[in-house]
Amino acid sequence: MDSCVTLSDIIDSDSRSSRSGRSSNQPPPPLAPGQASGSGPGAPYGFSQQAGYAQAPQQGIFPPHPSAYPNQQHTQAHHPAQWGQPPSQGQQYPPAGYGNAPAFAPAAGGQPQIGGYGNVGQGYSQGFPPPVSYHQGQPGQALNAEGQLDSADNSLSHRDLDTLDEIYKARKLIQAAKMSYRSLAKYRQRHPHLQVQAISFSKITIEHLQSIGVSFIEKTCTDFQQSIIPKIMMKMQQKKLPIRVNFQQTFDGFWAHVLPSPFGLVAMVQNVLNTVGRKPEARGRILIDQFLLFVTILFRQLGAIPFIFPELHIASSTTSNTNECVILAGDRAAIMMSGSVDYAMIYTNLNDDDLARMLGISAKEAAKVRSQYLSTGTLSDLLEHSEMRGVMKNANTTQIFLIEAKKKELRLEDRVPQVVAECLASLSNNSMARTQLPWCLTNGIEWIFGLVQLQTIEEPRRSGARPQTRVERQSYYFPTFQLQHDMNGKLSQADVKTVFIMLMFWSMATPREISDFVNDLP
Structure with missing residues (x-):
């Protein structure tokens, strides 16, 4: 933001x-040589x-x-x-x-x-x-x-x-x-x-993050439609979950239904491009909304429970809640972070009946819990919700995906540090119970997908000394993918499908699946 x-x-x-x-009223000292x-x-x-x-x-x-x-x-x-x-x-x-x-x-x-x-x-x-x-x-x-x-x-x-x-x-x-x-x-x-700085997410730069030991690794694979997407679809069917047994068949049927529809994803995105004014960030958010809403429709058809939390508050320096007062330190520097993320997508492969059994309540009461959960406004409240706490801590059933929207006028690659900082601050929450978090940075036309990963490294131990460990903070990201259109402004259907599949995979795959997928690519 x-x-x-x-x-x-x-x-x-x-x-x-x-x-x-x-x-x-005292003059500053002269500059040193x-x-x-x-x-x-x-x-x-x-x-x-x-x-x-x-x-x-x-x-x-x-x-x-x-x-x-x-x-x-x-x-x-x-x-x-x-x-x-x-x-x-x-x-x-x-x-x-x-x-x-x-x-x-x-x-x-x-x-x-x-x-x-x-x-x-x-x-x-x-x-x-x-x-x-x-x-x-x-x-x-x-x-x-x-x-x-x-x-x-x-x-x-x-x-x-x-x-x-x-x-x-x-x-x-x-x-x-x-x-x-x-x-x-x-x-x-x-x-x-x-050395300490207090700074909001939107003003964090790569130098800030490098000062606390964050490394950035760009993947060089740019062939999304011929290389990345087929691997994603293959990976989605490998995990032995009931929700993925017929995943390819369900997805193909869903896409065949929404593609020709005047209310399908391609038509809705095309309509935004043709009718919505070019006010920088507002136009981009309307485009992003179309993709995310259709992703949730697919998830519901698969029998999963999705949530979208716009403007989710992550960190603040004005609270007594230690989970919200986020200070990340390196060897010599520390940053007190504050701010929100534009979208947080929460996906759980539980349906209402599964949720009811897990909570020991009726399906009707489970639906009420799910409805009340939508009133949550901060990451800490999402993770520490009395009924949903156990669900949110299970990284095998529930995934968290952060999406940051930016202005079209900005060079998108320059804002990668912002969303990486949002992920790092989220992972620092004691209730997160994760070491990896997927992210996306977009203006609605250009899309960058990435993953933040924390890795614990054991330091060489001196004789008689206690074992020492350190945490490496890494962010992997793909080159920018851009929606293309022809001379008449007609949108590429293949590009829309590519972004949709990337959003779907980044939302529902486990962090380990995304990490393995990213590491397998050049």
């Missing part, structure tokens, strides 16, 4: 402010130290109210009003046209940044903000960061503004930022040797 300003932006920016140990502009401990977070650009005070998403600095004179030096203009003295706070708006300044990459963070990968010397070391500082520093958030909240607390939705949301965001900051402070107290 995409957002302009997120909770993690505020946390990261205000955390950096509290760590600096400088008051906002060879130090990159806009990086290192001497840089005001989110702003360039490049010559000719105005220096901005260390602050969060909103500039501090004058009450936050009772002993300081507030001039334009603290709040530059324009990009690239040197501050002039003598103008009282706030400068004309500034008010309580977020501070803007150009980054080293030439892009403006908002709230001291901006877009990851822009404005930093290596295209990636260096991990920030959250070492234990003075007690007053943490209070300063929370004080700035309080000041921002107070500056928005006005009866003429309270009715605005934007103001209400901003104040809620500030309160959440304070809670997240406290969670981050507790973690860095316990792990002072780690």
Whole structure:
């Protein structure tokens, strides 16, 4: 999911402010020889130290109210009003046209940044903000960061503004930022040797994940229709489950029925392309919906129980639930993650009668449990549901598949780290009971399928020492598959079938089956 300003932006920016140990009216130290502009401990977070650009005070998403600095004179030096203009003295706070708006300044990459963070990968010397070391500082520093958030909240607390939705949301965001900051402070107290960042899924980059030891492995097989799909159909009939005994026959009958229908999958996808406006992500989601709904129809015909959970919340830094406060650490770095996944597909090869027998209730009561389960909104609640907990923990009968939707304008391959992070955060949940999770990244036209896998490696043991293990985090993924159409805009039926089969297999196959399948391909 995409957002302009997120909770993690505020946390990261205000955390950096509290760590600096400088008051906002002190000039930053000069750059050390060879130090990159806009990086290192001497840089005001989110702003360039490049010559000719105005220096901005260390602050969060909103500039501090004058009450936050009772002993300081507030001039334009603290709040530059324009990009690239040197501050002039003598103008009282706030400068004309500034008010309580977020501070803007150009980054080293030439892009403006908002709230001291901006877009990851822009404005930093290596295209990636260096991990920030959250070492234990003075007690007053943490209070300063929370004080700035309080000041921002107070500056928005006005009866003429309270009715605005934007103001209400901003104040809620500030309160959440304070809670997240406290969670981050507790973690860095316990792990002072780690460099820690709080960041939302949508802003995670490959550099973030590599800093905690994640490796990316791209499969080179690109012949989906002649190589991959036949192997999938063969694999679907190998597992000795009643639901797969006549799988090929059931699938062929289903596809023969829906293909010529004006309400079949091909016709529905074609209709979306012909009639739905090209608003970036909304159009893509409508396309994705068609595929997922037809997958669930097939599953119901097979006698299975499917669920689709849109906007499933995975991780948060504002909760006391340890399963939702996700912090993944490597040897030197750690990331506090937050956010949701666009779709979670849950598949179980149990029908209502099977579910009733497993739970020891009637089929009618089992149907009621299934209906109530659809009200779940977080991954933790899905996994810890009182009646469904046992079903969800059984990786042989129940599968979990994450799907992330992106804008068509974005290069899809660049967003692979986002969905990989969502899978890693999901696997870190103590109730997941899995070490592998399949995923898909798509804009409705282009599709990337992959698998995240955790592998425990035994380290060489020294004489007399305890056995040591480490966990390798790996993500396998296929090249992008794209739906094709002819000169008249007519969609390729073979391409639609390919995406449908991939979604079906990624949804209902066990993680071990997908892992074996992926490893067998070049």
